[in-house]
Structure formats: C-alpha cells, structure tokens
Amino acid sequence: xxxxxxxxxxxxxxxxxxxxxxxxxxxxxxxxxxxxxxxxxxxxxxxxxxxxxxxxxxxxxxxxxxxxxxxxxxxxxxxxxxxxxxxxxxxxxxxxxxxxxxxxxxxxxxxxxxxxxxxxxxxxxxxxxxxxxxxxxxxxxxxxxxxxxxxxxxxxxxxxxxxxxxxxxxxxxxxxxxxxxxxxxxxxxxxxxxxxxxxxxxxxxxxxxxxxxxxxxxxxxxxxxxxxxxxxxxxxxxxxxxxxxxxxxxxxxxxxxxxxxxxxxxxxxxxxxxxxxxxxxxxxxxxxxxxxxxxxxxxxxxxxxxxxxxxxxxxxxxxxxxxxxxxxxxxxxxxxxxxxxxxxxxxxxxxxxxxxxxxxxxxxxxxxxxxxxxxxxxxxxxxxxxxxxxxxxxxxxxxxxxxxxxxxxxxxxxxxxxxxxxxxxxxxxxxxxxxxxxxxxxxxxxxxxxxxxxxxxxxxxxxxxxxxxxxxxxxxxxxxxxxxxxxxxxxxxxxxxxxxxxxxxxxxxxxxxxxxxxxxxxxxxxxxxxxxxxxxxxxxxxxxxxxxxxxxxxxxxxxxxxxxxxxxxxxxxxxxxxxxxxxxxxxxxxxxxxxxxxxxxxxxxxxxxxxxxxxxxxxxxxxxxxxxxxxxxx
Amino acid sequence: xxxxxxxxxxxxxxxxxxxxxxxxxxxxxxxxxxxxxxxxxxxxxxxxxxxxxxxxxxxxxxxxxxxxxxxxxxxxxxxxxxxxxxxxxxxxxxxxxxxxxxxxxxxxxxxxxxxxxxxxxxxxxxxxxxxxxxxxxxxxxxxxxxxxxxxxxxxxxxxxxxxxxxxxxxxxxxxxxxxxxxxxxxxxxxxxxxxxxxxxxxxxxxxxxxxxxxxxxxxxxxxxxxxxxxxxxxxxxxxxxxxxxxxxxxxxxxxxxxxxxxxxxxxxxxxxxxxxxxxxxxxxxxxxxxxxxxxxxxxxxxxxxxxxxxxx
Numbered sequence: 001x002x003x004x005x006x007x008x009x010x011x012x013x014x015x016x017x018x019x020x021x022x023x024x025x026x027x028x029x030x031x032x033x034x035x036x037x038x039x040x041x042x043x044x045x046x047x048x049x050x051x052x053x054x055x056x057x058x059x060x061x062x063x064x065x066x067x068x069x070x071x072x073x074x075x076x077x078x079x080x081x082x083x084x085x086x087x088x089x090x091x092x093x094x095x096x097x098x099x100x101x102x103x104x105x106x107x108x109x110x111x112x113x114x115x116x117x118x119x120x121x122x123x124x125x126x127x128x129x130x131x132x133x134x135x136x137x138x139x140x141x142x143x144x145x146x147x148x149x150x151x152x153x154x155x156x157x158x159x160x161x162x163x164x165x166x167x168x169x170x171x172x173x174x175x176x177x178x179x180x181x182x183x184x185x186x187x188x189x190x191x192x193x194x195x196x197x198x199x200x201x202x203x204x205x206x207x208x209x210x211x212x213x214x215x216x217x218x219x220x221x222x223x224x225x226x227x228x229x230x231x232x233x234x235x236x237x238x239x240x241x242x243x244x245x246x247x248x249x250x251x252x253x254x255x256x257x258x259x260x261x262x263x264x265x266x267x268x269x270x271x272x273x274x275x276x277x278x279x280x281x282x283x284x285x286x287x288x289x290x291x292x293x294x295x296x297x298x299x300x301x302x303x304x305x306x307x308x309x310x311x312x313x314x315x316x317x318x319x320x321x322x323x324x325x326x327x328x329x330x331x332x333x334x335x336x337x338x339x340x341x342x343x344x345x346x347x348x349x350x351x352x353x354x355x356x357x358x359x360x361x362x363x364x365x366x367x368x369x370x371x372x373x374x375x376x377x378x379x380x381x382x383x384x385x386x387x388x389x390x391x392x393x394x395x396x397x398x399x400x401x402x403x404x405x406x407x408x409x410x411x412x413x414x415x416x417x418x419x420x421x422x423x424x425x426x427x428x429x430x431x432x433x434x435x436x437x438x439x440x441x442x443x444x445x446x447x448x449x450x451x452x453x454x455x456x457x458x459x460x461x462x463x464x465x466x467x468x469x470x471x472x473x474x475x476x477x478x479x480x481x482x483x484x485x486x487x488x489x490x491x492x493x494x495x496x497x498x499x500x501x502x503x504x505x506x507x508x509x510x511x512x513x514x515x516x517x518x519x520x521x522x523x524x525x526x527x528x529x530x531x532x533x534x535x536x537x538x539x540x541x542x543x544x545x546x547x548x549x550x551x552x553x554x555x556x557x558x559x560x561x562x563x564x565x566x567x568x569x570x571x572x573x574x575x576x577x578x579x580x581x582x583x584x585x586x587x588x589x590x591x592x593x594x595x596x597x598x599x600x601x602x603x604x605x606x607x608x609x610x611x612x613x614x615x616x617x618x619x620x621x622x623x624x625x626x627x628x629x630x631x632x633x634x
Numbered sequence: 635x636x637x638x639x640x641x642x643x644x645x646x647x648x649x650x651x652x653x654x655x656x657x658x659x660x661x662x663x664x665x666x667x668x669x670x671x672x673x674x675x676x677x678x679x680x681x682x683x684x685x686x687x688x689x690x691x692x693x694x695x696x697x698x699x700x701x702x703x704x705x706x707x708x709x710x711x712x713x714x715x716x717x718x719x720x721x722x723x724x725x726x727x728x729x730x731x732x733x734x735x736x737x738x739x740x741x742x743x744x745x746x747x748x749x750x751x752x753x754x755x756x757x758x759x760x761x762x763x764x765x766x767x768x769x770x771x772x773x774x775x776x777x778x779x780x781x782x783x784x785x786x787x788x789x790x791x792x793x794x795x796x797x798x799x800x801x802x803x804x805x806x807x808x809x810x811x812x813x814x815x816x817x818x819x820x821x822x823x824x825x826x827x828x829x830x831x832x833x834x835x836x837x838x839x840x841x842x843x844x845x846x847x848x849x850x851x852x853x854x855x856x857x858x859x860x861x862x863x864x865x866x867x868x869x870x871x872x873x874x875x876x877x878x879x880x881x882x883x884x885x886x887x888x889x890x891x892x893x894x895x896x897x898x899x900x901x902x903x904x905x906x907x908x909x910x911x912x913x914x915x916x917x918x919x920x921x922x923x924x925x926x927x928x929x930x931x932x933x934x935x936x937x938x939x940x941x942x943x944x945x946x
Binding site for chain 2: 343344354358361362363364369373376377380383388391392395398399400401402403405406407409410412413416417418421422423485487490491492493494495498499502503504505506507510511514519520521522523524525526527528529535537539540541545546547548549550552553
C-alpha cells in the first residue's frame with residue numbers, strides 16, 4: 001500500500017514536472033536560491049527553455065512508468081522509495097544552476113539508479129551494478145575535475161558566470177574542461193566506447209526503471225553534452241564538433257549492430273538506446289560545426305533535430321521498455337528465442353509495441369521519422385561549409401546514419417517478428433497473459449504520443465526552435481513553414497500529416513473496394529510445409545538465424561567465435577549422437593580497450609603493492625622521505 | 635482542379651502501367667535469349683486470375699499477415715504522388731527522396747513481418763535476407779541523394795527535376811553519371827532483380843523476395859505482386875526523370891501533359907531495354923557476395939559527391 005502511494009506521488013511529481021517544464025520551454029523562466037541547504041554556493045536552481053524541455057520529457061516519461069509500477073503488485077513493491085528519490089534527482093539535475101547543486105543531484109541520481117539495478121540481487125545484477133558503479137564514478141570524477149578546473153579559472157561555481165567568462169579563458173583550460181566534462185557526460189549518455197555499463201545495467205533493473213534509465217537518465221548525459229557544446233563554454237572549435245559528430249556516428253552504428261544480434265529483449269533495447277544517443281549526437285555535432293562556421297540557421301536546424309530526437313526517443317523507448325516488461329512478466333524470460341505468438345495472447349501490448357517499433361525504426365509518418373529526416377536535412381546541407389575535409393565527414397555521417405536507420409528497421413523487424421508473431425516457442429509463451437487495464441492504457445497513450453509527435457512537427461519544431469535558436473545565436477522563431485508543411489528553407493519540405501492521410505486513403509480505398517466487390521474471400525489452413533505432417537515452433541526462424549546475414553557481412557565487427565562439438569558413435573563417425581554449434585559474437589570494445597586497460601592496471605597495482613610491506617618502521621621512512629621531498633620542493 | 639486531375643492520373647498511370655512494364659521486361663528478356671516468351675499483356679491476365687481465386691491464409695498467422703498487402707499497396711500509391719512522372723512538379727510537392735526511401739522501407743518492414751508471421755522457415759529466411767539487402771542499400775541511397783541535392787540545391791524531388799529540366803547540361807557531367815550507376819544498382823537490389831535476386835525462380839537456396847511472400851495466395855498475392863511491379867515502375871520513372879531530364883513539361887495543361895506521357899513512355903522503354911540487357915548479361919550473385927556489389931555502388935555514389943566538393 002505504501003509502495004502504491006509512493007508511485008502515485010511520483011506520478012504526480014512527473015505530471016507537475018511535465019507542466020512546469022513545458023511552461024519553462026515556452027518562456028516562463030525563473031530562479032531559486034536557498035543558501036542554507038548546501039555548502040559552497042547554496043542550492044541554486046534556474047529554469048531556462050533547455051532545462052524546461054528535459055524536465056518536460058522526464059516528467060511525461062515518469063507519469064507513464066510510475067503508473068505502470070503502481071499496478072505492478074508485489075513485483076514492484078520493493079524499491080519504491082529509491083525510485084522516488086531517483087525521479088526527484090532527475091528533476092533537479094537540469095535545473096541546477098551551480099556546480100555543487102548539480103553534482104549532488106547528479107550523484108543522488110546515479111546512486112538511486114544503482115540501487116535499483118541491484119533489484120534482483122543475483123550474480124548478473126551484482127556484476128551489472130558493479131560495472132555501473134565503476135563507470136558512473138569514473139564519470140563523476142571527470143565531471144568534478146572539469147568543474148573544479150572551470151571554477152578555479154573563472155572564480156565561480158555558478159554556470160552563469162562560466163558563460164560570461166568562457167570567451168576570455170585560455171584555450172588550453174577551455175579545451176581541458178570541455179574534454180573532462182565531455183567524458184563525464186558521455187559516459188552517462190552511453191556513448192561508445194564508454195557504454196559498457198549500459199547494456200548490463202538497463203536490463204538488470206525492473207522494467208519501469210529500465211524505461212526511465214533509457215528514456216530519461218541517459219538524456220541527462222546528452223543535456224550535459226549540449227551544455228558543454230553550445231552553452232557554458234561558448235562557440236566550440238572545429239575539433240569538438242567533429243569529435244562529437246564522429247562519436248555520434250560510431251555510437252549509432254556500433255549500437256545498432258550490437259542490438260541486431262542480441263537475443264535478450266531488454267538488452268536489445270538497451271543497445272538501441274546507445275544507437276539513438278548516437279543519432280542525437282550527430283545532430284549536436286553538426287550544430288556545433290555549423291555554428292563555428294557562422295551558419296546559425298543551419299546550426300539551429302541541426303540542434304532542433306537533436307532535441308526532437310531526444311523527445312521522441314524518450315517516448316518510444318519508454319513505451320518499448322514498458323511493453324517489454326509486460327512480455328517478460330508474461331513469459332518469464334528475457335530470451336527472444338523462448339517467445340513467439342504473443343500477438344494472440346496480448347493483442348494490445350503487441351499493437352503498442354508494433355507502433356513503438358515502427359517509430360524507433362524511423363518509419364513515416366511516426367515521430368522517429370521526423371527527427372531522422374531533420375537530421376538528414378541538416379547533414380545534407382553541409383555544402384555551405386567551405387572545407388572539403390569537413391564535407392567528407394558530413395557525407396560519411398549521413399551514410400552512417402542511413403545505414404543505422406536501415407539496420408534499425410531490420411533490428412525491430414526481428415524484435416517484433418520473433419517475439420510476437422508465428423507460433424509460441426515455449427510453454428510459458430503459449431500461456432502468457434495480457435497486461436492490466438492501467439498498463440494497457442499507459443502503453444496506448446505512449447503510442448498515441450508517438451503518432452501525435454509524428455504528424456505534428458509543425459507545432460513541435462517551432463517550439464524547439466525557440467529553445468535551440470538562442471543557444472546557437474540564431475533567431476528564436478520563424479523559418480519553419482506553415483501549419484501543414486514543415487520547410488527547411490528552400491532546401492526541403494515535409495508534411496507528415498498529408499502523408500498519414502494519403503496512407504490511410506491508400507489503405508482504406510483498396511480495402512473497401514476488394515471487400516465490396518467480394519474479391520476478398522479467404523479460408524484458413526496450415527502453413528505450406530513441403531509435405532510434413534504438422535508445423536511446430538522448431539521449424540520457425542529464430543532470432544539468431546534472422547541476424548545471421550548481418551553477422552556474416554559485419555564479421556570484422558562481431559568476430560564470432562565459432563565452435564562445433566560433435567559426439568559421434570564409437571563405431572562410425574557417420575552416426576552423430578549429439579551435435580552442438582555455438583557462434584557467440586564478441587565485443588571489440590571489451591577485448592581491445594577494456595581488457596588491456598584493466599590488465600595493465602592490475603599489473604601496475606601489483607607493482608605498487610610491494611611498497612606495502614606491513615612494517616611500521618618502513619612506513620616511518622616513507623613519511624620522512626615524503627616530508628623531505630616536500631621541504632626540498634618548496 | 636488540374637492538380638487533382640494530375641494526382642488521379644499519376645496514381646492510375648502507375649497502377650495501370652506497372653504490369654505492362656513487367657510484361658515488356660519479361661518479353662524483352664525472352665527475346666534476348668532467343669525465346670518467344672509470354673505476351674506483353676500476360677501480367678494483367680495473371681493479376682485478374684489471382685483476384686478471382688480464394689485466398690488461403692495460414693492458421694498460424696495474425697492480422698499482420700492480412701494487413702501487409704494493403705500496407706504495401708498504400709505505400710506504393712503514396713509514392714506515386716511523390717515521384718515526378720509526367721510533370722516535373724509532383725503532386726505532393728513538399729516530399730523528397732528521403733521520404734520516398736523511407737516509404738519503401740515501411741513496405742519492406744511489413745512484408746518481412748508477414749514473412750515471419752506464418753512460421754515457415756522460408757518466410758523467415760526471405761525476411762531476414764530482404765531486410766539485410768534493404769539495409770545495406772540505404773547508405774548508397776543517401777549519398778546519391780546528397781550528390782543530387784548538391785547540384786540542385788534541394789532534396790525535394792520536384793525541385794531537383796525542375797532544376798535539371800531547365801538546365802539539362804547539369805545532368806551531362808561525369809559525377810551525375812556516377813550517381814546514376816549507384817542508384818541503378820540500388821534499384822536492382824530493392825526491386826529484387828538479377829544479380830541480387832532472381833524474380834523468375836523458386837529455388838529455395840537463392841530466393842529472397844519470393845521466399846518471403848511464399849505463403850500469399852489469391853487477392854493477397856495479386857496485391858503483393860502488383861505492388862512489386864509498381865515499385866519497379868516508380869524506380870525506373872525516377873531514374874529516367876532524374877538522369878534524363880529532357881522533355882519534362884513544367885506546367886499542367888492538356889498539351890504538355892500529353893507530351894509528358896509520351897516522353898515518360900520513351901524513357902521507360904529505353905530503361906527497360908537497358909535493364910533487360912543487364913539482367914540477361916549477368917549471373918546471379920551468391921547471397922554473401924551481394925554486400926560487395928552494394929559496397930561498390932556506395933563507392934560510386936561517394937565519388938560522385940566528392941567530385942562536387944573537389945571541383946567547385
């Protein structure tokens with residue numbers, strides 16, 4: 001009962017946040033300062049349009065996840081208080097106006113989510129939580145170092161003073177601070193290669209928490225990158241923008257490639273989060289480069305594309321994780337290979353998941369398409385930059401984004417097709433049950449939002465333009481076309497509402513015509529099977545088989561470790577008694593980056609350990625030597 | 635008024651002309667290898683026969699399977715409004731190449747789901763291969779769009795075609811030719827032609843598209859085949875109008891419209907002969923060599939873009 005109350009409180013807080021954020025986005029800015037609560041500058045909050053956007057997104061997602069959790073019964077009873085703390089901390093992070101407030105809220109958010117990752121308390125969850133704790137604190141260390149660097153050189157911990165002082169800073173200090181802050185935020189955003197915690201931690205948490213971690217928390221890392229890239233430190237040099245653009249392209253591609261071969265539904269969604277953060281960063285990087293070249297209108301377009309994708313991803317990833325939660329609850333496993341046929345057992349969840357999959361695959365006329373389209377239009381206009389090397393970077397980023405979109409469509413064909421269609425692949429899947437009424441309503445509402453954001457870009461884009469314009473020195477309003485058609489200068493135009501209408505007519509007219517003329521006759525029979533007696537689920541294509549063409553094409557990336565074990569009869573090897581074939585894919589980031597780094601760290605630590613002899617006399621010598629050294633150096 | 639007329643004309647033209655194009659292509663291929671081949675109007679007869687038959691639907695499948703043929707048809711009908719056919723300015727003027735490509739992906743997405751929905755191994759195999767080929771073709775498409783947009787200053791199809799129709803010499807440069815070759819290869823991959831896929835065979839090891847739609851019958855199959863023919867028609871018309879921009883009327887009036895129809899028919903005839911020659915001349919590639927072909931087309935498109943950047 002207490003848990004339900006806490007979740008209801010979180011839902012109310014989310015609703016308040018959504019309203020407050022929306023108001024802030026539309027221009028109701030305010031500040032709040034309480035000196036007594038925290039040391040070194042006091043608690044200081046400022047609402048600006050950018051913070052408003054992220055709070056609105058967080059609020060809307062929180063309403064959905066909290067309602068789902070409230071209806072979760074025993075499974076979600078534990079951790080309700082931690083969840084509320086997590087939600088509150090995420091609400092404070094975008095508002096924080098000085099380093100102290102920010103770091104406290106940031107760390108509370110990390111700790112609360114860490115505790116929620118530990119929910120299942122099995123070995124996998126412990127490992128996930130351990131990796132998460134290490135990565136998030138490495139990120140925090142970078143953030144603290146970067147903020148201290150800025151604080152010592154500007155003499156203030158307030159972000160507003162940083163904005164004012166940034167143009168006059170030494171380039172080295174500015175670059176150093178940007179690098180440290182960038183690393184800290186990128187590790188939270190799951191940018192490759194700092195992503196290792198994400199595919200472990202997000203699936204380990206309960207689904208309503210996974211939805212918030214993927215939908216909102218990683219976005220706060222993105223918010224940090226936006227602040228560093230276009231806000232706190234002034235116009236960024238070419239190198240930063242290029243770095244963000246390339247990191248985005250790499251994250252998008254590598255993220256979706258990992259998602260494509262994944263057979264764990266929730267981990268697939270987690271990898272796809274990395275992909276989507278990559279898409280956002282492509283927009284952000286392009287905005288930084290355009291701004292450096294003083295092409296403010298293009299910079300605004302690219303930043304609007306990035307922010308639109310932030311909003312969209314929050315909606316469809318929350319939807320997909322919540323729907324995955326229903327599926328996992330019903331089937332009792334994350335494994336795609338044990339699902340199948342769920343569209344008949346849970347039609348509403350299936351319909352919502354399908355809409356989410358269409359949206360995340362960037363298909364018209366849903367919301368993912370609009371933000372990807374905007375990103376493409378920004379990238380394709382790179383000819384305005386008079387630098388062949390940068391033009392090439394933009395062209396390759398556009399190609400990477402196109403490949404990502406294609407692979408994304410393939411990945412979500414697999415996710416939906418294997419999980420929901422054909423015959424159930426396990427006993428549990430055959431008896432899975434539909435979600436409760438509340439959860440169904442939440443899922444359908446989120447799907448409805450995906451549709452609305454898809455057909456209403458002429459309302460959303462100008463609003464985002466008001467957020468993005470001032471950040472990159474462009475006009476806040478104007479230049480987006482009329483009520484029905486969104487235009488990007490004279491370069492391109494799009495009317496998703498007309499496309500949606502045309503698609504509906506194209507569906508309805510032939511459908512009605514065939515039904516009315518009596519042509520649409522059908523009867524039901526078994527799937528054609530080359531003469532075999534009956535069809536079973538073992539004849540169906542599996543998730544692994546579906547991804548096989550991709551494993552072959554990209555085998556330089558996956559480096560599968562193929563193994564074939566055959567147990568043959570002692571008298572003739574033609575009689576095979578048991579055969580096992582495994583071909584797991586590997587992560588090149590683990591093997592080429594983290595393992596060598598951890599190995600060398602261990603070696604170093606073992607060497608340093610020799611100093612630790614355990615004899616007090618030796619330690620006294622150390623102290624004496626250190627004292628002498630300090631005196632000499634002074 | 636004239637706009638509405640053009641819209642209806644375009645949709646009817648694509649819907650009615652697509653089977654003719656397929657029939658002509660088959661006839662041409664037959665003639666090239668010394669056979670007589672079926673008559674040009676045969677695809678119409680096939681469609682009519684399929685529409686008269688009762689469809690058999692797998693008991694394993696769901697509403698996705700039954701909805702997909704209609705989705706496929708709807709995407710093609712909308713695409714018919716986006717592609718400039720007889721007039722330089724298409725009906726839905728705002729829409730660009732990016733949207734067109736994504737509409738095709740929408741159709742592929744549903745078709746792949748339908749392939750999985752019946753639970754047969756063929757369906758899954760075809761679906762997996764089809765989405766792989768479609769995904770790998772995407773980067774080429776985007777870079778080719780970039781190459782066109784760089785020369786025309788817009789990604790709106792109407793704008794591009796109008797620009798080239800006004801200044802046909804723009805289309806006669808090597809960079810443009812490279813982009814054409816790249817998009818031609820994409821067309822082969824996207825519409826399931828040789829050497830990527832063989833539309834005339836049901837050999838299980840090599841099937842891509844045919845494996846995916848194996849379970850369809852009756853009016854569902856008619857819709858799927860019709861939509862596939864329309865996709866080919868739209869791709870060929872697009873290539874013709876983008877890369878042979880001559881003779882496109884710029885205003886909607888009865889005279890120019892009639893002229894536009896004749897010009898379109900001529901361009902399609904040229905491209906049909908070209909496609910028939912290509913398909914007769916090459917053998918089908920092994921499935922896992924297809925990525926190399928697509929990588930080649932990507933290189934062509936990238937060269938086309940680079941030629942703009944470096945030669946400005």
